[in-house]
Amino acid sequence: MGETGDSALIFEGRQDPRTRSLRLESDETAVGIDLPRGSYDQLDSVDGVNVRRQTEPRTGMVQINKYRAVTNDRNLRQAILYAVDQYEIVEQLLNGVGEPAHVPFSKVIPWSAHDEIPPHTGEEQARDYLDQSEYDGEELRFIITGSEEEQRLIAESIQRQCDAVGINIGIEQVEAAAFFSQYTGGESDLAFVELGSINGAADYLVYVMYHSEGGDNVAQYESEGTGVVNPGSEVDELIEGGDTAFDREQKHEAYREVQRRVMDAAVTVPLYYKEHVLGWDSKITGPDEHAIPHMTDWTTLSR
Incomplete structure (x- = not known):
């Protein structure tokens, strides 16, 4: 200006x-x-x-495709979740600007479950989950937006943290114009996204991100009967119940339960609230x- x-x-x-x-x-x-x-x-x-x-009501996170051949293993997804240290990423790569995230929705959103869900971080737990998985060293395709230098540095940190417990990740920088279609088309095992509200109400984000017919999942759901990070029909019903609830606390509790299910399914690795x-x-x-x-x-x- x-x-x-x-x-x-x-x-x-x-x-x-x-x-x-x-x-x-x-x-x-x-x-x-x-x-x-x-x-x-x-x-x-x-x-x-x-x-x-x-x-901001915006979170940086890694989305893990629940339906890919290798990452459809919940134990592997949990191993990735625990291998990533978001506290280290915020402190060392973001210079402490931002807050380590516990859930996909920023703590400034009224129904965020940040305060009730602890961080999922720890090498020992990651190794335990990996030992229980069927993972056999396959390279996981991790896509990031090609023009974002900060994303590349964060992705390299995640790659290093996962390698420390025995998970092999290959980073691919994708042009911005092609990134969304590759992510929603189910062409990656992991994808770095930064998502948040563009207005005063953030409710629509839950549907877009985690409902089977939401924008992130609908293409694969309609063509393959799967999706990308949608946990399944029970979460779909919770989201629909929250969307239609007139009682505020009922709505908020539905969305908090969605976050519990999402973290249990380990389809999202929350990194930071921007x-x-x-x-x-x-x-x-x-x-x-x-x-x-x-x-x-x-x-x-x-x-």
Whole structure:
């Protein structure tokens, strides 16, 4: 964002987050939105720049295909789940910007089960599950979005953590245009996704992600009778019950039970609840930030 006068704003699109950060540091921009998490400490130390973190209703996670030839083994999926240390990922790769996730839905969502479901992390448990599985060293195809450097670093950390317990993972960077079709088409064993609400209500996410006829699963469900990460008919019924419930607590309990079933099925490895970073020139009063970035109130911005 630049300025042209006392009451005018210019919004500039800069696709590279690092460029946004550098322009803010060099005083070429008054406000920088969705800055790289790795630049938080650097920006915080710059004189004349204020920086703030805000937790979004968005989670970074790995989805494990329940219906692929190798990953249809629940013990193997549990081994992957326990092998991944999300605390290490947040601290070392995200510089502590974000919170280690226990469930697929951010703790800022009212019906998130974060507080009642403990983290599934531990090499010993991972090895125990792997010993009980039928896994025989096959390489698992792990797809990530090709243009995302941060995803690659996280994927490499997951690859290393899984290798430590005996699980072989091959990372493949897929063009953004092809990623979703490969994921929903059941062409990968694991897929890195960052999903969250784009409005004030996040209920639709449960259906999209885990119902057999939700957007992530419907293609394979209709063509093969399977899906990708949908646990099955009982979870479908829970989601439908939550969708149609008028009582708030009944709705929330249905969605929390879905999360318990999802974690028991080990179709999702929660990694982090995203925090976006906003920075602005200290000579101005920053905007009224919202947990959903595009709902930030810019009318409060002043110099």
